[in-house]
Amino acid sequence: MKILVAAVQMASDVLDVPSNLQRADDLLRSSHKQGVELAVLPEMFNTGYSLCPDFGPVSETAEGPTITHLRRRSRQWKMGIAAGFVERDGRHLYDSVAYVDAEGNVGIYRKRNLVFWERYRFQPGRAPLVVSTPWGRLGFAICADMIYRKVWEGYRERIDLAVVSAAWPNFACRDSGRRHWLLGHVGPLSSSIPERVASDLGIPVVFANQCGETRTIVPLLRTRIEDRFAGLSSICDGRHGEPVRADDEPRLLIAPITLHRSKGPKSWPITSPSAFAGSCSASAPS
């Protein structure tokens, strides 16, 4: 089965949700017009990704304005949308991705592997998320999740498509271009890991990264790098053909992918305790 997917590579303004939502909406509209069935937005696309004193004021539940808007678009345009946002659950904040489907159902994945300053602001998630869709089973990861073997071993044979939402920096000074001594080589991994996962697991991988300027802060090292997000969003069609890849500028990357639904066990229900706000797409695929 072939479907058209989009990796939305965009820059987000820190804590300016209306502006980011407007920008994302324009790109989603363009995706819809081109026949996209699944669109992936970057990590924290609505709030921007940066160390802030407190994300509390812009955090949302699944009933918040961002997810409510995406649900409306998803229903209206018959499109699955995966998007990163700051989730609020009681006193806790999570770096999460919401997946909304064309029926308006919502599944939420919480980032499990927090790095750098993230642990100072967020609670780590506990479980993977697998969502059944008409095209097959989707598995989710957020940014640094993808460098851990355990994440992909957990999804092996259990998903038909991997969705990765990221705000992955290039760890290189944007003025001099000089890479950071420790993290400089991690930047290019944003390009190579999705391709490797696609080849290794034999499934398509849609990787949507932020782009634009950022500031990477590593608390213990007292490191502050004035760098850029790596961009390099990609759509890898499993073991079929060459990956389609963006550069480091804002891009709407659209490409077809091939799904083989027969792979793996027949069902693997949603495992995230946070998975559902309302009725979820865990229901059997139609």
Add this chain to the structure above:
Amino acid sequence: MAYYVPLGIRGVLFRVGTILIGILGGIVYFLAARRRRRSVVPPSMAFSLPD
């Protein structure tokens, strides 16, 4: 936790750093979360996007 791609000696430093940041960050996070109200007030945002 093993990496999906080899990171060499930097991977060891990265792992140690992540553990230490996890401990320190966890404490900072815990204190901040304790101060946060349990009830959620939806953020007020003024935006209207065309259909």
